Structures are given as C-alpha cells and as structure tokens.
Amino acid sequence: MYGKRLGVNVDHSATIRQARGTLYPDPVFVALLAERAGAHQITIHLREDRRHIIDRDLEILRETVQTELNLEMAASEEMVEIAVRVKPDRVTLVPEKREEQTTEGGLDVAADIAGLKWVVKRLKNAGISVSMFIEPDGRQIVASREVGADAVELHTGRYCDAGSVKERETQFDLIEGAARHGAELGLEVAAGHGLDYQNVEPIATIEEIDELNIGHSIIAR
Ligand code: PXP
Secondary structure (H helix, E strand, O other): OOOEEEEEEOHHHHHHHHOOOOOOHHHHHHHHHHHHOOOEEEEEOOOOOOOOOOOOHHHHHHOOOOOOEEEEOOOOOHHHHHHHHHHHOOOHOOOOOOOOOOOOOOOOOHHHHHHHHHHHHHHOOOEEEEEEOOOOOOOHHHHHHHHHEEEEEEOOOOHHOOOHHHHHHHHHHHHHHHHHHHHHHEEEEEEEEEOOOOHHHHOOOOOOOOOOOOOOOHHHH
C-alpha cells in the first residue's frame, strides 16, 4: 500500500454500451462497483463526439457518486458551460482530437496561458478544483501553476508504451522529476494513461504522486 488515491475511469464500460446502442453496461452501475471495491474517485471523459460517456451519464453520476467525480474535458466553451452547471468535484483539462483513439498527448498549457487562465478561473469560481493533463515536462508544470491550476495529471503513456527497458527508465525518470517539481510548486500531482496491473507498480512508489487514474485495464479485467 502506498497511500495513493485511485480514480477509476469508467469510460470503457460506456464504449461497450455505445457500440450497440443498448442500455447496458451502464457506467453508473460500474462506478458504484468501483466505489464499493474501494475507489476514491470516479473519472469520466465527456468527449465532444460523445463516443462513450454521454451527458446523461455525467448528470446521473453527479447525483450518485459518493466519492469524488473527476470530469476530463476539452477546454472548450461547450464543456466549460456543462461543467459550471453540473459541478463535478474536479475538472481535468485534456487536449482532444476527434480522430484520436484515446487522449494521445498532454495539454500544451504553455502555448495558451491567457486562454487557459480564463477557463481555470471560471471553473474555480464555480467551486470546481482544476487539474491539467500534461506531459511530464517542467515547462508545462510551471505553466500549469501560472494558469492557476490546483493540480497536474502527468501523462504516463510514453512510459507505458516504452519499447525497451532503457526507454522505460528514461520515461520513469521524467515522471518522477516532474512529480517532484509539481509538488515543490504546491500542485497536487496525479498520473495516468495506459497504467495496468504490471506497469503501475514503479509509478506507485513515487511519493509525490497523490492520485492515479486508471481505466482501460481495470474495465477490461
Ligand atoms: N487520465 C486521463 C487524463 C485520460 O485521458 C485517461 C484516458 O481517458 C486516463 C487517465 C485513463 O487511461 P487508461 O484508460 O489508459 O487507463
């Protein structure tokens, strides 16, 4: 036990539902199972194309989640309006491209400081804690602090996809360094993407990481 919080991302139960346009499996039910099994948070991504989680899921989960609800979303006007109305406990801002299979890279916070400052301010004024999903890169950590984020979520995709032990070590070191840097700047630090029952263990030893968000591997199991 490393004393971390686990956010279970239930998007992929909705992926199966949407594949057939059925009422099942219901991510609301899956979220309850995850909470009963000990999850500290339920994470969902409301995508622009509604390919898995749909508005109804967000609305119902806001009523039923007994832990914390973390909404991943693009920093678009549509999504900010939804978040301010529904009020998840946390919003994690992610980049979003329609063609991607999943969120492929971190948000380039440094490239849009002014725009993101405004989005963060609106969300925080609604009482929502805000996190930035970023690459483990010092520039993005500093930029996240600058836009007023409460937290960062470090993208672990490159670590998980590393093709060699050496590459994995390099990616691990970047995550560890970024976690330390974030904590030094007073940011809460989360990590996620591509983590599974094997590769999570080293990441879970990084002291400065407070929270892990894991979806595909848990839902698949
Ligand atoms: N964190 C963020 C910001 C994500 O976008 C995702 C994928 O939706 C996850 C965590 C979970 O990734 P995975 O499904 O690969 O565990």
